[in-house]
Amino acid sequence: MSMFFRKSILAATGLFLCIFLLVHLSANALLLLPETTARGLYNGYSTTLRESLVIKIVAYLLYLSLIFHVVYAGIVTYKNRQSKGNPYVMNHKTETSTWASQNMGVLGMLILIFIVVHLVNFWARVKLGIGETVRTDVAGNLDVYEVTYTLFHNIYYVLFYSVLMLPLGFHLHHGLQSAFKTLGFYHKKGLAVLAKISLIYAIIMSVGFAIIPIIVYFK
């Protein structure tokens, strides 16, 4: 299998995950509304998602994307290590490139740890019914708002959810623009615009996701 194919899988799955994050953050923004409105809208939204067939298909695409992204990152990294061979004794990498671009694997691993904990906190409880039973709200929807609210009143979880958005930001900043280049976007002025968009996107995602648990904590 060619190195182009492997990198294209990484890029395409990465871009799909980027779109997902955008939708995810928009939904999270509901948590910032006043409590009664937020609870109703958030629980209603999450019920709609669970019951929609389209979302079910998209969700499976999402699981696959994540799995392929992680597996291919592992394969590509392993092959690249073999290609490099002996490392330099002195290597001033950061003079020629950003720290994030040199450490996508480490950043990705931190994000993976986050995703596992995040899935245990929500996905396992709400969707798989593992752990403490989720109650229903007045409208009869599963009270996901309550799950979120309780979780984000534990300072350790707030710190965990907020701090790990930093590696996410760095990973997205390099990943978004690189994915486009990997898939063959090479317009010179376009690349300059793309670099700016990637920076803005990364900041919005990492600050946005990080700030919500903090706000909920003080709610």
Add this chain to the structure above:
Amino acid sequence: MKITFKIWRQEGANSEGSFKTYDIDGLTEDMSFLEALDHLNERLVLKGEKVVAFDHDCREGICGQCGVFINGRAHGPHDHMTTCQLHMRSFKDGETIVVEPYRAGAFPVVKDLVVDRTAFDRIIEQGAYITAKTGTAAEANAILIPKEVADNSMDVAACIGCGACVATCKNASAALFTSAKINHLNKLPQGQPEAHRRLVGMTDQMAIENFGSCTFTAACEVECPAEISISSIAEMNARYVKAKLFG
């Protein structure tokens, strides 16, 4: 000027290497880095020691032979510069300079600072040329090429094949070199008849030679003496995707 060189010494491809330290006096700021190494070697000859092997040829920045890793950077501390164009005034009096050979699986060490870069030649053999005789300058001028296309082609044709891109890349990827050679000809009408064979042949060879894949850290474009942009790699990817999807 007094300099302490810490230089990688390795007898042959299969021997163990190690750093050796040399204190050397009598250098001047106007000496090029290669002249400083010459100066060191003259002292070693007088002492009856083996000289440090290093590659060099034109010493005017166009042959791409003088590839060494100096103080943690390909071709030394400056961007877009070959080792022969690096002068001792870039270092402080009394400084220690660490000199290593290029590190990449596809560039095995031959001796000391000399590496075998023939993997590049084998990529070139897969199509970085035009098989048919293209005639003389007069005939070439008969094919009209828009100025912008000619300029873009010339930008990547500037690649001197020095290998700094591979040396600085954390994945030892040859994507910048290979893309430059492919785009140079595939942009021009003369390159069209063999464009597909060139693209597939050269990228396949890149993988056969065990070069890594491109992560777009952009370290290569900073070190490239010919200032070739990583957009060249993205363009190669575009050609590849197009070729695979539409034949």
